[in-house]
Amino acid sequence: MSSRDVWTIAEQSQGKIKEVSYEILTRGRKLADKLGVELASILLGYNISDDKLNELIHRGADKVYIVNDSVLENFIVENYSNVLVDLVRKYKPNIIIAGATTSGRTLMPHVAVRVNAGLTADCTGLDIEKGTNNLLQTRPAIGGNILATIKTPNNRPQMATVRVKSTKPAPIDRSRTGKIIKIELKTELIDGKVERIGFRKTEDEAASIQDADIIVSGGRGLRKKENFVLIRQLAKNLGGVVGASRDAVDRGWISYPHQVGLSGKTVSPKLYIAIGISGSIQHLAGIKTSDIIIAINNDPDAQIFKISDFGIVGDLFEVVPLLNERLAKVVK
Amino acid sequence: MDEKTGTMIREGVESIINPLDLYAIEVGIQLKEEYDGKAIVISMGPPGAEKALREAISMGCDDGILVTGKEFKGSDTWVTSFVLSKSIQNIGNYDLILTGERATDGDTGQVGPGIGSFLDIPLATYVSKIVEIKDKNIIVERLVEDGYETLKMPLPALLTVVKEISYPRLPTLRGKQKARKIEIPVWSADNMKLDKSKLGLKGSPTRVVKIGHPKVTRSGTIVKPNGEESLLKAIDQLIKFMQKKRINLRRFNR
Ligand SMILES: Cc1cc2nc3c(=O)[nH]c(=O)nc-3n(C[C@H](O)[C@H](O)[C@H](O)COP(=O)(O)OP(=O)(O)OC[C@H]3O[C@@H](n4cnc5c(N)ncnc54)[C@H](O)[C@@H]3O)c2cc1C
Ligand SMILES: Nc1ncnc2c1ncn2[C@@H]1O[C@H](COP(=O)(O)O)[C@@H](O)[C@H]1O
Numbered sequence: 001m002s003s004r005d006v007w008t009i010a011e012q013s014q015g016k017i018k019e020v021s022y023e024i025l026t027r028g029r030k031l032a033d034k035l036g037v038e039l040a041s042i043l044l045g046y047n048i049s050d051d052k053l054n055e056l057i058h059r060g061a062d063k064v065y066i067v068n069d070s071v072l073e074n075f076i077v078e079n080y081s082n083v084l085v086d087l088v089r090k091y092k093p094n095i096i097i098a099g100a101t102t103s104g105r106t107l108m109p110h111v112a113v114r115v116n117a118g119l120t121a122d123c124t125g126l127d128i129e130k131g132t133n134n135l136l137q138t139r140p141a142i143g144g145n146i147l148a149t150i151k152t153p154n155n156r157p158q159m160a161t162v163r164v165k166s167t168k169p170a171p172i173d174r175s176r177t178g179k180i181i182k183i184e185l186k187t188e189l190i191d192g193k194v195e196r197i198g199f200r201k202t203e204d205e206a207a208s209i210q211d212a213d214i215i216v217s218g219g220r221g222l223r224k225k226e227n228f229v230l231i232r233q234l235a236k237n238l239g240g241v242v243g244a245s246r247d248a249v250d251r252g253w254i255s256y257p258h259q260v261g262l263s264g265k266t267v268s269p270k271l272y273i274a275i276g277i278s279g280s281i282q283h284l285a286g287i288k289t290s291d292i293i294i295a296i297n298n299d300p301d302a303q304i305f306k307i308s309d310f311g312i313v314g315d316l317f318e319v320v321p322l323l324n325e326r327l328a329k330v331v332k
Numbered sequence: 333m334d335e336k337t338g339t340m341i342r343e344g345v346e347s348i349i350n351p352l353d354l355y356a357i358e359v360g361i362q363l364k365e366e367y368d369g370k371a372i373v374i375s376m377g378p379p380g381a382e383k384a385l386r387e388a389i390s391m392g393c394d395d396g397i398l399v400t401g402k403e404f405k406g407s408d409t410w411v412t413s414f415v416l417s418k419s420i421q422n423i424g425n426y427d428l429i430l431t432g433e434r435a436t437d438g439d440t441g442q443v444g445p446g447i448g449s450f451l452d453i454p455l456a457t458y459v460s461k462i463v464e465i466k467d468k469n470i471i472v473e474r475l476v477e478d479g480y481e482t483l484k485m486p487l488p489a490l491l492t493v494v495k496e497i498s499y500p501r502l503p504t505l506r507g508k509q510k511a512r513k514i515e516i517p518v519w520s521a522d523n524m525k526l527d528k529s530k531l532g533l534k535g536s537p538t539r540v541v542k543i544g545h546p547k548v549t550r551s552g553t554i555v556k557p558n559g560e561e562s563l564l565k566a567i568d569q570l571i572k573f574m575q576k577k578r579i580n581l582r583r584f585n586r
Contacts, residue, residue: 109441109442198481202479
């Protein structure tokens with residue numbers, strides 16, 4: 001018998017549930033309601049309290065499948081994949097959604113291959129097709145120049161990863177009730193070949209650039225490494241983080257985790273400020289889904305202005321210090 | 333892009349190496365130089381992909397294999413991973429498979445993990461550094477959201493690599509000469525004995541049903557201040573704009 005449930009994959013780190021888990025609950029709830037089926041949140045991890053599991057229910061899940069075991073404390077794709085494949089074979093969901101995080105983008109293709117499922121990466125839109133009830137998955141492709149809608153007509157489950165921050169986290173509603181289903185980890189599902197032997201946090205805020213609401217990015221217009229201090233200041237003042245064009249990264253002014261664009265990170269903050277960045281197609285590919293784009297550039301013909309909501313044509317070495325100064329007065 | 337089938341038109345298009353694959357190729361060449369092995373580059377694509385293979389050889393790869401044929405046309409990432417894993421098994425003896433993080437056209441990043449899954453070998457994605465290879469084990473660092481994670485795994489393994497891992501070298505003159513002369517074997521569904529119903533568009537679980545062209549231009553306000561006073565005005569206008577858009581400016585001077 002095949003169940004018709006919609007599943008979302010929750011993520012945790014050290015017993016805490018990550019925000020992205022609630023974003024995909026928003027997506028999942030909408031699909032489950034359209035299909036008139038139940039929404040389940042799947043969580044693999046360790047030291048997860050019942051409070052945390054209840055929160056998944058309060059945020060939209062009808063069921064939570066939890067596999068709580070020390071082996072699953074950290075994401076090791078082989079173990080996670082074995083467990084998820086086992087659950088899929090047993091409960092036969094119709095749809096599985098995960099965040100397009102480094103784990104989600106690793107786990108989902110690994111599982112899709114084993115359960116013969118179609119998988120679409122980095123979706124920005126999910127919907128149900130009228131009549132067929134197929135999942136319609138929309139994603140930007142070719143550097144964001146086209147939007148492709150994809151479906152999986154014959155294979156089940158239908159799988160998709162969803163771009164982080166492309167939707168709001170589901171709100172808490174304490175009146176919601178649901179079922180928590182605790183699943184014992186079967187030892188034969190532990191792969192045991194791969195070992196996680198260390199972790200170091202990124203030295204600065206670069207790591208959070210995909211989660212940030214405000215990003216201030218600098219490019220070649222900054223002329224030298226030392227001038228990035230201007231960008232850092234503005235970012236700090238706005239409570240945002242620092243990004244960069246590839247040119248700035250390649251010149252060694254700032255490390256690669258800060259790079260935004262086709263060969264760097266795709267971001268979708270509320271506010272993206274591009275300073276001394278020309279707006280090459282590859283850079284734009286990474287910022288197109290930002291809510292608001294502001295540009296500061298001394299070339300009135302710079303491409304970046306074509307996709308900006310507000311732009312100042314001017315010398316960044318005059319504009320940025322003054323902006324920092326004025327901001328101080330406004331906010332005081 | 334073929335708007336009817338939603339698949340990429342790869343025929344007749346000049347094939348270049350996917351830029352993000354250059355980093356994987358560079359690592360392959362470095363490792364084979366250090367450990368006295370062999371670096372083989374594989375591409376599944378139209379006949380024109382041969383050019384990309386020759387480019388990789390001119391950088392220093394030893395051999396290339398072209399997987400091509402009309403049965404492969406329209407393959408999604410599931411089928412591509414399947415075919416590439418079959419060609420890797422066909423080669424037989426391997427220690428390490430390297431792929432790019434993602435292709436800059438299809439841009440899914442699913443093919444590397446997919447191959448790892450089919451081959452059932454340890455997989456590390458987003459690898460930014462190879463720390464050590466010793467006694468048939470590899471230690472790598474992978475770039476995740478909040479930092480770098482170190483993994484240890486036995487070989488053979490599959491790594492998808494990010495740009496941070498290397499600086500791709502340029503082709504050498506000797507490499508170019510070699511690349512010009514070398515024979516590149518062409519593998520088809522027939523000589524790999526693959527079931528054709530499982531290949532191409534037919535064998536692919538996913539279908540592109542619609543292509544849209546998002547509007548990219550935004551009609552924003554662009555101000556061109558001229559002189560100090562108008563610059564101040566422009567900046568105040570910018571601040572007002574941010575406030576109107578409900579950007580939280582309260583965190584200033586935390
Ligand atoms: C396959 C591939 C992948 C790529 N991936 C990426 C990627 O992920 N991210 C990325 O960013 N790029 C990427 N690129 C590179 C991209 O094509 C551009 O080269 C790069 O984005 C340019 O960076 P930039 O805008 O900082 O530099 P430039 O293009 O040199 O722009 C500098 C800008 O600063 C302005 N400026 C100069 N002085 C001042 C001043 N005093 N005040 C104000 N403005 C000033 C100039 O008018 C100019 O517009 C990629 C390229 C390829 C081929
Ligand atoms: N047709 C192909 N031939 C060879 N390698 C491929 C092919 N498609 C994808 N890859 C590899 O898989 C990586 C991810 O591609 P993709 O999943 O399409 O974004 C690429 O960087 C390549 O290393």
